[in-house]
Amino acid sequence: MSALTLRARQRLQLAGLLGPVTVFLGIFFLTPLVIMLIYSFLAPGLYGGVVWEFYPHNFGRILGFADPAFEYFDPVYFQIFLNSLRIALTTVVITLLVCYPAAFQIARLPERWKTFCLFLITLPFFASLIVRLFIWVLILKQTGFINQTLMSLGLISEPLDLIYTEGAILLGLVYIFIPFMFLPVYASVEKIDWTLVRASQDLGANGIQTFWRVILPLTLPGILGGSILVFIPSLGNFVVPAVLGGAKVLMLGNLIEQQFLAARNWPFGAALAMLVMAAVLVLLFLYVRFESKSGDDAPLLN
Amino acid sequence: MRESIIRLEGATKRFPLPEGGTITALDAIDLDVARNEFLTLLGPSGCGKTTLLHVISGFVQLDQGKILIDGDDMGTTPPHKRPVNTVFQNYALFPHMSVGDNVGYSLDIAHVGKAERVKRVGEALDLVGLGGYAARMPRQLSGGQQQRVALARAIIARPKLLLLDEPLSALDRNLRQAMQIELKNLQAELGISFIFVTHDQEEALTMSNRVAVLNGGVIQQIDTPRNTYNYPANAFVASFVGASNLFDGEVRRDGDKIVITTPENDTVEAVLRDERSLNGGGKLTAMLRPEQFSLSGTGGADNCAEIDVTVDQIVFIGSTYELLGKTAGGRQINALLSASHQTRIGEIEQSGKARLSYDPAAVHLIPADDAGAAQ
Numbered sequence: 141m142s143a144l145t146l147r148a149r150q151r152l153q154l155a156g157l158l159g160p161v162t163v164f165l166g167i168f169f170l171t172p173l174v175i176m177l178i179y180s181f182l183a184p185g186l187y188g189g190v191v192w193e194f195y196p197h198n199f200g201r202i203l204g205f206a207d208p209a210f211e212y213f214d215p216v217y218f219q220i221f222l223n224s225l226r227i228a229l230t231t232v233v234i235t236l237l238v239c240y241p242a243a244f245q246i247a248r249l250p251e252r253w254k255t256f257c258l259f260l261i262t263l264p265f266f267a268s269l270i271v272r273l274f275i276w277v278l279i280l281k282q283t284g285f286i287n288q289t290l291m292s293l294g295l296i297s298e299p300l301d302l303i304y305t306e307g308a309i310l311l312g313l314v315y316i317f318i319p320f321m322f323l324p325v326y327a328s329v330e331k332i333d334w335t336l337v338r339a340s341q342d343l344g345a346n347g348i349q350t351f352w353r354v355i356l357p358l359t360l361p362g363i364l365g366g367s368i369l370v371f372i373p374s375l376g377n378f379v380v381p382a383v384l385g386g387a388k389v390l391m392l393g394n395l396i397e398q399q400f401l402a403a404r405n406w407p408f409g410a411a412l413a414m415l416v417m418a419a420v421l422v423l424l425f426l427y428v429r430f431e432s433k434s435g436d437d438a439p440l441l442n
Numbered sequence: 443m444r445e446s447i448i449r450l451e452g453a454t455k456r457f458p459l460p461e462g463g464t465i466t467a468l469d470a471i472d473l474d475v476a477r478n479e480f481l482t483l484l485g486p487s488g489c490g491k492t493t494l495l496h497v498i499s500g501f502v503q504l505d506q507g508k509i510l511i512d513g514d515d516m517g518t519t520p521p522h523k524r525p526v527n528t529v530f531q532n533y534a535l536f537p538h539m540s541v542g543d544n545v546g547y548s549l550d551i552a553h554v555g556k557a558e559r560v561k562r563v564g565e566a567l568d569l570v571g572l573g574g575y576a577a578r579m580p581r582q583l584s585g586g587q588q589q590r591v592a593l594a595r596a597i598i599a600r601p602k603l604l605l606l607d608e609p610l611s612a613l614d615r616n617l618r619q620a621m622q623i624e625l626k627n628l629q630a631e632l633g634i635s636f637i638f639v640t641h642d643q644e645e646a647l648t649m650s651n652r653v654a655v656l657n658g659g660v661i662q663q664i665d666t667p668r669n670t671y672n673y674p675a676n677a678f679v680a681s682f683v684g685a686s687n688l689f690d691g692e693v694r695r696d697g698d699k700i701v702i703t704t705p706e707n708d709t710v711e712a713v714l715r716d717e718r719s720l721n722g723g724g725k726l727t728a729m730l731r732p733e734q735f736s737l738s739g740t741g742g743a744d745n746c747a748e749i750d751v752t753v754d755q756i757v758f759i760g761s762t763y764e765l766l767g768k769t770a771g772g773r774q775i776n777a778l779l780s781a782s783h784q785t786r787i788g789e790i791e792q793s794g795k796a797r798l799s800y801d802p803a804a805v806h807l808i809p810a811d812d813a814g815a816a817q
């Protein structure tokens with residue numbers, strides 16, 4: 141028989157299962173992150189590249205303590221940061237407003253229709269994101285579908301400014317991230333025990349009271365999960381503003397891309413990216429705190 | 443005069459079936475529950491008990507008929523405006539609220555001030571023996587404790603009527619018996635009318651002022667537990683409430699007695715008290731409870747009738763023996779025999795034959811019409 145104890149064998153199995161993932165993530169995820177973190181504290185070289193000295197002023201340029209000899213503090217960066225934050229939050233709110241009622245409707249359907257609706261919601265994943273966004277360009281542009289239709293109907297005489305606006309970016313983000321909101325929200329709505337709703341009404345609560353006191357708290361985990369899943373990629377999103385925002389509306393993702401590719405200021409780009417990550421981490425921390433408070437602790441009695 | 447708390451008149455409810463057509467869950471139900479009465483709805487699974495409770499609490503709208511609570515026609519009054527509370531089958535405690543918040547929910551909704559609420563929650567929890575549990579979460583409680591919380595939550599607002607949907611069915615036997623007594627005491631103490639649903643006939647008999655036996659959406663009988671057991675209105679009630687031996691057949695007069703002859707030629711003697719029950723064309727069903735049999739020659743009245751059975755099995759239950767056997771005509775017989783006749787029972791087990799005696803005056807007769815209708 142094997143000389144290994146059961147315990148040792150279990151450990152070996154665990155290492156075998158987790159090992160490859162750990163190595164993969166370590167090399168391809170953690171290493172670039174560490175490089176970025178280090179770069180964000182280095183000085184930019186005059187012709188691109190970095191100068192190996194400690195230089196906190198990359199963050200200073202954004203937060204207000206720039207190195208006056210070299211660069212200026214420019215509130216525009218913080219402005220873009222806030223702007224992106226606002227767009228990401230608005231995206232979360234809109235996707236939630238769309239998905240929450242829809243989840244209740246779909247959860248009430250017979251089993252066959254439920255499956256079909258879930259399939260429809262995941263359907264966009266089958267086509268390339270870029271292609272889908274360019275179709276929105278065709279729809280929204282000056283000579284696009286909407287403007288042409290409205291003009292031929294005589295409702296407008298001049299084409300409307302639909303594309304290259306914040307509205308277009310919001311539309312694109314909402315369009316892309318609806319499935320990310322829908323699936324967690326739907327999962328929590330599906331799970332609702334409707335006898336709890338009955339119990340609430342039985343105890344004198346009307347529909348609105350029952351919603352605020354029972355239904356909303358019970359679906360809150362799904363709402364928060366979906367919000368995180370939409371908020372994080374929206375905040376740093378760069379494809380949607382690049383395609384639908386043009387040069388007019390800048391989000392953090394585009395700003396970072398510019399620093400790396402156009403301005404060739406890697407340290408500043410890295411600093412911007414680190415700030416986005418910090419914002420996301422704070423949020424995730426709050427979320428985990430909430431989850432562990434409301435999650436199942438071990439029953440004390442049984 | 444009896445004061446009526448709830449009254450149903452011709453209450454009928456049909457549900458559409460997925461494959462088309464409808465199922466009649468409640469069929470012209472008439473029901474009247476008095477103030478301070480403990481009424482039990484007893485019936486097999488799927489007979490419409492939960493539907494009946496939902497009609498009263500307002501979650502199901504009647505197709506036909508009327509429902510009056512304390513004299514007010516409920517019509518389409520929504521559940522949250524009815525003076526009725528429910529203890530749900532699976533307790534339905536709000537998992538995200540503490541025990542105290544669960545119990546105080548209806549007071550909170552009614553805008554009762556915090557101090558008053560805390561006081562009354564404490565009282566309600568004391569009443570169900572859970573004083574000091576207000577800060578716990580429902581998932582930290584055992585099944586029996588959750589049951590009590592659900593009870594406290596339902597009575598805290600002092601409804602006129604409390605509905606309990608199989609509240610004890612998930613508890614183990616000992617706990618269930620303890621809760622039966624507690625519920626009964628609580629009902630007497632509070633002076634609230636209870637409609638208690640169960641499919642357990644023993645529970646129904648021990649707890650209620652009256653039992654309503656329901657089958658196929660139709661009330662088969664409403665009566666006191668004793669009358670329901672001793673004088674079942676039809677064969678369904680006879681076999682659902684307690685064990686019974688039924689003999690349906692032609693009736694022949696024999697002096698002051700009558701004889702019922704089954705199609706298989708078994709005969710049972712009885713005393714006819716009500717001539718009207720013969721209107722069904724000379725057919726009747728005779729019912730004998732297992733405990734009405736005794737072994738012939740072990741004492742008892744001298745005007746006893748007798749029946750011969752072949753014995754399949756004798757089961758020792760403790761205080762009694764249960765004899766399972768067949769008549770000459772092949773009809774199943776179930777008899778409970780006193781454990782004091784040990785030696786005779788040994789003989790019977792050897793021979794496989796027994797002669798049972800019973801008192802014809804104690805045989806209950808069920809009119810043939812009803813016996814047929816209940817099948």
Ligand SMILES: Nc1ncnc2c1ncn2[C@@H]1O[C@H](COP(=O)(O)OP(=O)(O)O)[C@@H](O)[C@H]1O
Nearest residue numbers: 457458465467486487488489490491492493494
């Ligand atoms: N919402 C519903 N839709 C369709 N059929 C139902 C519905 N509720 C109950 N029924 C049917 O009505 C009958 C009575 O059900 P129910 O009142 O739940 O019985 P019980 O509580 O006595 O077990 C059953 O045949 C059940 O299938």
Ligand SMILES: [Mg+2]
Nearest residue numbers: 491492493607
């Ligand atoms: Mg039921």
